[in-house]
Amino acid sequence: MSETKPNPVHWWHKPPFCLKNLRTAGIAPPDIRRQTHGNTEKQKQETDLRHPLFDHSYPRARLKSRKSFRTVESVQPDQAASHRLELWNTWDNTTNEAIQPPKEQLPSGRELQRKDWVTLNRARAKVRMTASTLHKWKLRPNSECPCGNQNQTMDHILSECTEGPHCTDQDLRDCTGAAQAWITHWRDKI
Numbered sequence: 001m002s003e004t005k006p007n008p009v010h011w012w013h014k015p016p017f018c019l020k021n022l023r024t025a026g027i028a029p030p031d032i033r034r035q036t037h038g039n040t041e042k043q044k045q046e047t048d049l050r051h052p053l054f055d056h057s058y059p060r061a062r063l064k065s066r067k068s069f070r071t072v073e074s075v076q077p078d079q080a081a082s083h084r085l086e087l088w089n090t091w092d093n094t095t096n097e098a099i100q101p102p103k104e105q106l107p108s109g110r111e112l113q114r115k116d117w118v119t120l121n122r123a124r125a126k127v128r129m130t131a132s133t134l135h136k137w138k139l140r141p142n143s144e145c146p147c148g149n150q151n152q153t154m155d156h157i158l159s160e161c162t163e164g165p166h167c168t169d170q171d172l173r174d175c176t177g178a179a180q181a182w183i184t185h186w187r188d189k190i
């Protein structure tokens with residue numbers, strides 16, 4: 001078996017980023033999608049004559065760890081989307097104002113060119129390659145910003161840096177003119 005190399009970008013896989021990423025992508029988390037599918041399957045099993053398990057009486061489960069769809073509440077298929085959204089809202093407690101609330105559609109700014117769209121979403125998730133990040137990865141000797149600030153973080157270039165325009169989390173979320181001016185200035189610099 002070939003040896004797999006560890007991914008150097010460890011933060012990519014940490015839950016906070018994934019959480020933000022799901023909201024940015026407009027996709028409900030896998031557990032919630034799976035659970036909702038079980039709920040609608042249960043509804044079919046109870047009401048659809050064509051379902052292979054229609055009117056079936058189940059034997060007692062032998063393993064507690066088995067989570068059969070038959071133990072869940074049933075949900076009408078046309079209610080699945082709102083059911084997913086309800087579960088997602090209950091589960092997601094991140095407070096990043098730059099990212100749209102749980103919603104199964106792409107956020108604003110999707111009509112932008114790819115490079116701008118990527119810059120926008122990284123700014124929303126606060127994961128651009130700023131001097132601070134590069135310094136942390138030992139790819140830069142210091143984390144200084146060209147404006148003179150000692151620590152070039154995302155918050156710094158979004159709201160303090162004198163080198164470029166500023167924008168707020170709300171600007172990023174709604175992809176306003178201020179956000180687009182910020183993207184145009186920073187997309188090739190960080």
Ligand SMILES: [Zn+2]
Binds near residue numbers: 145146152157162163
């Ligand atoms: Zn600066």
